Amino acid sequence: MSAPQPISLADKLAGISDHWNPRIVAGYNGNELRLVKLAGDFTWHSHPDTDELFLVLKGQMRILFRDGVAELGEGDLLVVPRGVEHCPQADAECHALLIDREGEPNTGDTPSHRTRTTLERA
Amino acid sequence: MSAPQPISLADKLAGISDHWNPRIVAGYNGNELRLVKLAGDFTWHSHPDTDELFLVLKGQMRILFRDGVAELGEGDLLVVPRGVEHCPQADAECHALLIDREGEPNTGDTPSHRTRTTLERA
Known part of the structure; x- marks a missing residue:
């Protein structure tokens, strides 16, 4: 049987023990679905x-913008x-599910100590 | 303040009372994020x-393929x-979150009694 099979986000998250290191779980129309555990501060970038896309799966996070802030809880979705x-x-x-274009650096146009040049698959 | 604000999937789902009628909740890179409540049978299409993309938010569903079947529970993701x-x-x-290219009919290439020609926004 070669039918596509589901991916359990909980199972994939269980295999992630570090922060700010997104893992690729699937591809969609040239984009990557990435799972990440966040804690503390990231760096400014675009x-x-x-x-x-950010979809919070567990816990709470915040996204600072130059003109405001968005507070996200479980089940909240935001497209930057x-x-x-x-x-x-x-x-x-x-814990969050992200979607970015394939190969997009996690820190976008602004390299920092948080930059992951090559993302692993979950 | 014009910063992007989060969308609560739970709040949007609370406003949906029918089945197989996806509502658009956001756009991402020329694709649409759609929320849908499913019950019973859909129709074969591609x-x-x-x-x-299917991400199950609540309950269970199944996707039949010509060469097999995928059973999805809460937190399971599958890309067709x-x-x-x-x-x-x-x-x-x-309850599921879907992603399809902008304007894609819910029944794809195979119109049926389930076809929704114009999707509403949630």
Whole structure:
């Protein structure tokens, strides 16, 4: 049987023990679905050529924008439009599903100590 | 303040009372995030020009393929590759987040009594 099979996000998350290191779980129309555990501060950046989707699976996080802030809880979804500067934060560990264009660096146009040049598959 | 704000999937789902009628909740890179409540049988179809993502938010569903079947529970994700025939089913009401290319009919290349020509926004 070669039918596509489901991916359990819980199982994949169980295999992730570090923070700010997204793992690729699937591809969709040239984009990557990525699972990440967040805690603490990320760095300011933007993605000039791709929107970026955040869906919080567990916990809470915050996305700072130059003109405001968005507070996300479990089951909240936010799309950061391409080119919009943002900075994710989480006071305590938070689990999120991200979607980015294939190969897009996690820190977009602004390399930092958080940059992961090559993402692993979950 | 014009910063992007989160969308609560639970709040949007609370406003949906019918089945097999996806509502658009957000856009991402030319694709649409859609919320849908499923119950019973859909119809066989494929999407020749777009992958289709299913993420189960509540309940259970099944996707029939010509060469097998996938059973999805809460937190399970599956990408149906473009061109692959499939038929979703749910024995009891199930809530799912879908991603399809903008404007893609819910029944893809095979119009049926389930076809929704214009999707509403949630």
